[in-house]
Amino acid sequence: MFELGGKSVVVTGATKGIGYGIAEVFAKAGANVAVVARTAEEVRRAADALDAVGSGRTLGVCADIGDPESCREMSAGVLAAFDGIDVLCANAGIMPQAPLATMTAAELSSVLRVNLGGTVFVVQACLDALTASGVGRVVLTSSITGPITGYPGWSHYGASKAAQLGFMRTAAIELAPRGITINAILPGNIMTEGLAAMGEEYLAGMTAAIPAGVLGSPADIGHLAAFLATAEAGYITGQAIAVDGGQTLPESPDAVRPR
Numbered sequence: 001m002f003e004l005g006g007k008s009v010v011v012t013g014a015t016k017g018i019g020y021g022i023a024e025v026f027a028k029a030g031a032n033v034a035v036v037a038r039t040a041e042e043v044r045r046a047a048d049a050l051d052a053v054g055s056g057r058t059l060g061v062c063a064d065i066g067d068p069e070s071c072r073e074m075s076a077g078v079l080a081a082f083d084g085i086d087v088l089c090a091n092a093g094i095m096p097q098a099p100l101a102t103m104t105a106a107e108l109s110s111v112l113r114v115n116l117g118g119t120v121f122v123v124q125a126c127l128d129a130l131t132a133s134g135v136g137r138v139v140l141t142s143s144i145t146g147p148i149t150g151y152p153g154w155s156h157y158g159a160s161k162a163a164q165l166g167f168m169r170t171a172a173i174e175l176a177p178r179g180i181t182i183n184a185i186l187p188g189n190i191m192t193e194g195l196a197a198m199g200e201e202y203l204a205g206m207t208a209a210i211p212a213g214v215l216g217s218p219a220d221i222g223h224l225a226a227f228l229a230t231a232e233a234g235y236i237t238g239q240a241i242a243v244d245g246g247q248t249l250p251e252s253p254d255a256v257r258p259r
């Protein structure tokens, strides 16, 4: 059960944070993993690190997911190296903050270009290869922010993460006849460099709001991504699954007060 050895997997935004955690789970399961991001040095470093923990092959590819041509070049590069793409983890995203009162049109379009446009463009670029796989899998990294919750400064970000789900539901119907499933993971607060940069007060407040009592790890997201990529998950499509330690459940802060 749950065999991923030999699968060819593309993970966007895999140089750090959640993307690296996803890539590491697949690498340890014996998959061939392509690390995609914009910064060449970081791509090389992540590919080397994955090479050391995995038994499959690793490949580093520089691409900007917000640019359709760059996505096409990326998928051609992966195909040339791995001879196929079975799994696409469309994970890369940006999370700048901008209060609604002062948000500029440029700030809004930059977030939508990468988080929504980037999701659509990588799926399009990998579509023929995923179809050829016969059991293609797409796993999106959305968020609880937008689809379920809100947070000041992230209205544009939340909108982009909710938009990924709207895209997914129609994509699931269009891709089903090709044997491709597409699902979304909604991470809660996952311990990454970006989250750490929010500061101790933010981290303490978030931890206090989580029934599980701890922040998530990138591997927590990687394990669900890996499951959704298996043959056993083949009848699951178009679904949004929160991985948040119960963070979205309490009706009030009192509900998570220690008793």
Ligand code: NAP
Pocket (backbone or CB within 6 Å): 012, 013, 014, 015, 016, 017, 018, 019, 036, 037, 038, 039, 042, 063, 064, 065, 066, 091, 092, 093, 094, 095, 114, 118, 141, 142, 143, 144, 145, 186, 187, 188, 189, 190, 191, 192, 193, 194, 195
């Ligand atoms: P992160 O640590 O900031 O890493 C982002 C990754 O995406 C990096 O590899 C980055 O590399 C790459 N990237 C950014 N823009 C790109 C572009 N235009 N083209 C290609 N690659 C790009 O982010 P993270 O916190 O792990 O978040 C990853 C995903 O999880 C995002 O979609 C985010 O919305 C979602 N998420 C995160 C959390 C959390 O708690 N951390 C919670 C909910 C959802 P380069 O900059 O070199 O390109």
